[in-house]
Amino acid sequence: MARIIKKELLNENVSRLTVDAPHIARAARPGQFVVIIPREDAERIPLTIADADVAKGTITIIFQIVGATTTVLDSLPEGAEIAHLLGPLGTPSHIAKLGTVVVIGGGVGIAEIYPAVKAHKAIGNEVITIIGARNKELLIYEKELTAYSSRLVVTTDDGSAGRKGFVSDELKDIIASGKKIAEVVAVGPVPMMRVCCETTKPHGIKTVVSLNPLMLDATGMCGVCRVTVGGQIKFACVEGPEFDGHQVDFAELTARLKGYKDVEKQAHDHVCRLLKGLEK
Amino acid sequence: MAEKKKRLHMQERTAAERVRDFQEVPLGYTPEEAMAEAKRCIQCKNPLCVKGCPVEVKIPEFIKLVAEGKFAEASRKIKETNALPAVCGRVCPQEEQCELKCILGVKGEPVAIGTLERFVADWEREHGKQEPRRSAAGSRVAVVGSGPAGLTCAGDLARLGYQVTIFESLHVTGGVLTYGIPEFRLPKKIVDLEVEYVKTLGVEVKTDMLIGNVYTIEELLKDYKAVFIGSGAGLPKFMGIPGENLDGVYSANEYLFRVNMMKAWKFPESLTPVKIGKRVAVVGGGNVAMDAARVSLRLGAAEVTILYRRTQEEMPARIEEIKRAREEGIVFKILTLPVAYHAAEKGWVKEAECLQMELGEPDASGRRRPVAIPHSEFRLPVDTVIVAIGNSPNPLIPMRTPALKTEKWGGVIVTAEGLTSLPSVYAGGDIVRGAATVISAMGDGKRAAKAIDRLLSPVKQ
Ligand SMILES: Cc1cc2nc3c(=O)[nH]c(=O)nc-3n(C[C@H](O)[C@H](O)[C@H](O)COP(=O)(O)OP(=O)(O)OC[C@H]3O[C@@H](n4cnc5c(N)ncnc54)[C@H](O)[C@@H]3O)c2cc1C
Ligand SMILES: Cc1cc2nc3c(=O)[nH]c(=O)nc-3n(C[C@H](O)[C@H](O)[C@H](O)COP(=O)(O)OP(=O)(O)OC[C@H]3O[C@@H](n4cnc5c(N)ncnc54)[C@H](O)[C@@H]3O)c2cc1C
Ligand code: FES
Numbered sequence: 001m002a003r004i005i006k007k008e009l010l011n012e013n014v015s016r017l018t019v020d021a022p023h024i025a026r027a028a029r030p031g032q033f034v035v036i037i038p039r040e041d042a043e044r045i046p047l048t049i050a051d052a053d054v055a056k057g058t059i060t061i062i063f064q065i066v067g068a069t070t071t072v073l074d075s076l077p078e079g080a081e082i083a084h085l086l087g088p089l090g091t092p093s094h095i096a097k098l099g100t101v102v103v104i105g106g107g108v109g110i111a112e113i114y115p116a117v118k119a120h121k122a123i124g125n126e127v128i129t130i131i132g133a134r135n136k137e138l139l140i141y142e143k144e145l146t147a148y149s150s151r152l153v154v155t156t157d158d159g160s161a162g163r164k165g166f167v168s169d170e171l172k173d174i175i176a177s178g179k180k181i182a183e184v185v186a187v188g189p190v191p192m193m194r195v196c197c198e199t200t201k202p203h204g205i206k207t208v209v210s211l212n213p214l215m216l217d218a219t220g221m222c223g224v225c226r227v228t229v230g231g232q233i234k235f236a237c238v239e240g241p242e243f244d245g246h247q248v249d250f251a252e253l254t255a256r257l258k259g260y261k262d263v264e265k266q267a268h269d270h271v272c273r274l275l276k277g278l279e280k
Numbered sequence: 281m282a283e284k285k286k287r288l289h290m291q292e293r294t295a296a297e298r299v300r301d302f303q304e305v306p307l308g309y310t311p312e313e314a315m316a317e318a319k320r321c322i323q324c325k326n327p328l329c330v331k332g333c334p335v336e337v338k339i340p341e342f343i344k345l346v347a348e349g350k351f352a353e354a355s356r357k358i359k360e361t362n363a364l365p366a367v368c369g370r371v372c373p374q375e376e377q378c379e380l381k382c383i384l385g386v387k388g389e390p391v392a393i394g395t396l397e398r399f400v401a402d403w404e405r406e407h408g409k410q411e412p413r414r415s416a417a418g419s420r421v422a423v424v425g426s427g428p429a430g431l432t433c434a435g436d437l438a439r440l441g442y443q444v445t446i447f448e449s450l451h452v453t454g455g456v457l458t459y460g461i462p463e464f465r466l467p468k469k470i471v472d473l474e475v476e477y478v479k480t481l482g483v484e485v486k487t488d489m490l491i492g493n494v495y496t497i498e499e500l501l502k503d504y505k506a507v508f509i510g511s512g513a514g515l516p517k518f519m520g521i522p523g524e525n526l527d528g529v530y531s532a533n534e535y536l537f538r539v540n541m542m543k544a545w546k547f548p549e550s551l552t553p554v555k556i557g558k559r560v561a562v563v564g565g566g567n568v569a570m571d572a573a574r575v576s577l578r579l580g581a582a583e584v585t586i587l588y589r590r591t592q593e594e595m596p597a598r599i600e601e602i603k604r605a606r607e608e609g610i611v612f613k614i615l616t617l618p619v620a621y622h623a624a625e626k627g628w629v630k631e632a633e634c635l636q637m638e639l640g641e642p643d644a645s646g647r648r649r650p651v652a653i654p655h656s657e658f659r660l661p662v663d664t665v666i667v668a669i670g671n672s673p674n675p676l677i678p679m680r681t682p683a684l685k686t687e688k689w690g691g692v693i694v695t696a697e698g699l700t701s702l703p704s705v706y707a708g709g710d711i712v713r714g715a716a717t718v719i720s721a722m723g724d725g726k727r728a729a730k731a732i733d734r735l736l737s738p739v740k741q
Pocket of ligand 1: 033043045046047048049062063064065066067068069070071108112211212213214215241257258260261264265267268
């Protein structure tokens with residue numbers, strides 16, 4: 001059990017929870033995640049640890065409401081108990097003093113890059129942050145990230161805020177400007193990560209991506225999270241979720257993320273019906 | 281003469297009835313049946329059966345008590361050395377252990393030791409009194425994993441007066457007993473009660489705690505005088521053939537985890553789905569393969585086929601489970617090796633490409649090596665493939681504990697008493713042996729508990 005200390009809506013589809021979990025806050029490192037079972041009958045879903053406060057013993061998670069279990073999680077109010085919370089999981093990011101690092105976040109991935117941006121800044125790297133969303137309303141974490149970035153660039157698909165276009169357009173321009181980039185970190189939807197990798201590959205710029213395959217136990221026991229990296233099977237929950245993006249088989253990842261779409265809708269409908277019933 | 285009598289077999293539900301639900305297949309003995317079977321035991325002076333038991337259950341003694349109708353006393357006798365009799369009575373391979381050594385087996389059928397153990401444990405559960413909860417005051421010991429190895433080690437240490445905390449990474453206790461072995465073979469109610477029993481001995485259980493990530497072994501040693509690692513063989517093996525990452529190809533662990541642990545059989549009331557379609561192929565010939573196949577039938581698959589590259593004789597599964605699987609209508613395609621999977625348009629698996637095999641010379645394991653017959657490829661239409669070719673020791677703790685020595689294949693290296701390469705750190709069960717058995721994991725847990733007691737209470741010895 002873990003108590004929700006604070007709940008905030010960042011936009012209509014994204015919520016932020018501060019959760020009491022001293023043992024996780026103490027051990028958490030950038031790049032790691034938790035598994036949450038919001039209610040006993042719900043799924044085990046993985047969510048990135050977006051921040052950890054060791055002194056207060058709390059962690060922050062930021063999630064987009066996309067299906068059944070995130071809907072259930074979002075139905076829990078401040079003060080409620082999450083049935084199960086397990087973490088930190090996965091292998092931490094490799095943070096070293098490198099020079100200039102470009103950190104890119106797309107969609108809810110914007111919140112997921114926060115620990116990496118902070119850590120790269122703390123170790124003395126120059127951090128250029130690029131964040132992208134479909135439109136202005138969906139942008140999150142601009143202020144928080146600005147505090148730790150030497151430069152922060154916003155892109156939106158429709159141009160309602162910042163540059164009109166994709167995060168990769170900005171990345172291309174930075175590369176074209178001749179700026180020496182030691183590493184790129186890209187976190188977000190699969191197509192975004194794939195395009196970022198295609199952009200950097202011809203220039204030989206190391207690119208780290210955080211993969212989001214389906215997960216179940218998230219402790220290395222089931223293999224549903226398997227991804228092909230450099231021709232080899234890796235279990236993303238233990239060996240990842242971060243990998244060298246130039247080695248990742250994105251086509252396979254995309255196909256494996258679709259496997260349950262149809263039945264997930266069924267679960268979502270079921271949950272929505274139940275929650276509606278409760279409201280009455 | 282008593283020993284001439286025929287062994288009494290348990291009544292079973294019919295195949296037609298049982299494939300429609302997840303309830304247990306055998307029905308167990310009635311008290312009368314148990315007493316009659318117990319009377320077949322000739323009470324050997326030098327009982328070989330006990331030597332066949334990894335935890336040395338006092339077999340003739342408990343059977344004598346059963347024959348006399350003293351079921352509560354029989355239960356206490358078993359529990360002197362075995363904390364999980366209701367589990368062992370159901371899933372131990374008795375035919376390779378105690379019953380294999382039974383003298384009656386030389387000319388006829390051995391005493392049904394496993395069934396008697398099961399009867400006693402079930403009787404106790406229904407009629408026995410709960411022991412009062414105990415609290416301990418001795419040194420603190422940490423146990424990693426709540427499978428049979430961890431539960432046994434924790435229970436034994438608690439009985440010796442230690443303060444024991446179990447750390448379990450999953451949200452439910454029991455290890456494979458909970459997430460792997462299905463309900464119809466081992467009801468979860470029984471596993472829960474066995475865990476409850478260990479708690480009444482004073483053991484504290486913390487779930488959702490992945491050791492290695494939350495606390496390292498070194499960190500545990502700051503708060504605990506000794507650590508026992510019973511983290512099991514959780515890492516599923518794959519064959520590395522084309523198409524194995526297609527949608528619809530599961531590891532047996534994933535499949536069974538979805539069904540047993542996350543209760544996918546009552547989706548969408550429980551939110552974790554499982555998709556199987558009509559035709560299921562299960563690759564492998566062990567208990568895990570049989571379980572996956574029989575679960576598939578119960579989830580409504582029309583046709584379930586086991587693909588095994590050798591013959592039934594070489595199958596590692598218990599004979600009893602193979603028999604039940606056959607009765608339930610599972611098709612056995614022996615001497616068949618999948619070499620690739622092919623997808624339908626949407627990326628979901630559609631066909632398993634297989635080779636026909638024949639048996640050649642014996643290999644290192646002494647079993648005849650399967651050899652492919654040239655040009656024997658054929659394609660089997662499937663909607664689901666379940667890969668059940670084995671599990672390796674869980675690599676997480678060794679990964680996070682560089683000083684912990686392991687074999688090349690991943691098993692943690694231990695001494696005869698279960699001590700690892702780290703002082704005060706013991707290990708046992710599948711993390712040491714690779715995928716083995718419930719009872720050998722329990723034996724390891726016991727042995728380590730004794731060694732930990734010697735380490736922490738040298739004066740007693
Ligand atoms: C290591 C890791 C870290 C993650 N961190 C975050 C985070 O910080 N914030 C956040 O909002 N989400 C994060 N995700 C994704 C999150 O786990 C999924 O959105 C969630 O599991 C969906 O659950 P659901 O039951 O609500 O939706 P479902 O009904 O399961 O799915 C709804 C839709 O989302 C898709 N989906 C399901 N699982 C995933 C997934 N793992 N990745 C992408 N799409 C998925 C489905 O295909 C479907 O289209 C992370 C995933 C991983 C693997
Ligand atoms: C489907 C199936 C059917 C089987 N059928 C039989 C049978 O009929 N008879 C038989 O004798 N044997 C059978 N076996 C084998 C038997 O179940 C195992 O040998 C036995 O459970 C091993 O016990 P264990 O305690 O070593 O490990 P496990 O039962 O695997 O338990 C290990 C526990 O440790 C936890 N853990 C792992 N890593 C960590 C960590 N880092 N931190 C905290 N906790 C952790 C795991 O979550 C798990 O709960 C079967 C196995 C399977 C998979
Ligand atoms: S989620 Fe099960 S092994 Fe990674």
